[in-house]
Amino acid sequence: MHSTETNDFLKYENEIYFFIKLSQKYFHVYQEHLKYYDQENPLFTVLFGFFGDIVVETFIETSEAEKKRIFGFVEFMMNSHDEYLSTATATGLVESIVINAENIDKTNVLLYEILSYCGHETKEYIKSWSEYQGIKVLI
Structure with missing residues (x-):
């Protein structure tokens, strides 16, 4: 267990409240x-995974400005010097976005539209993670 998991929700409340x-x-x-966790030891990375599900589910109906705001914030967290935050963002939020977009649309049109809002660090992570997972993503 990560040493801060018991207080992740307090330490990262700004990131959670953004969503x-x-x-x-x-x-x-x-x-x-x-x-589900009975308010004890809720897992930040898992919550971010659920948030990634919602990003994809609501992507089409989300305004252009809101998409830019969301993915700008994702990029900000990916570039964080806080390794736990950047890792939770990558493995929770970003991976969930890629998996859900690919599951919804096998042609990857949705994923490519999402990628158009992603910053450099996020795209680089998606590229390397997708290759590792065997998901074809042209970035």
Whole structure:
């Protein structure tokens, strides 16, 4: 267990609140996550994975400005000097986005549209992780 997992939600409350303020869907997932873990040791990376699911589910209906804001924030977290935050962002949020986009649209049109909003660090991570997973992504 990561040494900060017991207080991740306190340490990273700004990052969590960024998402739960976006829509009721994020807030609902957050509440369900806390309830599942009975408010003890909720896992930040897992929560970010659920947030990644919502990013993809709501992508089409999300405004252009909101997409830029979301993926700008993802890039900010990917570039964080806080290794735990950048890792949780990569392995929770970004991987979930790629997997869900690929599952929804096997032609990867959705994934390529999502990639158009991603910053350099996020794209580089997606490229290397996708190659490792055997997912064809042209970046």
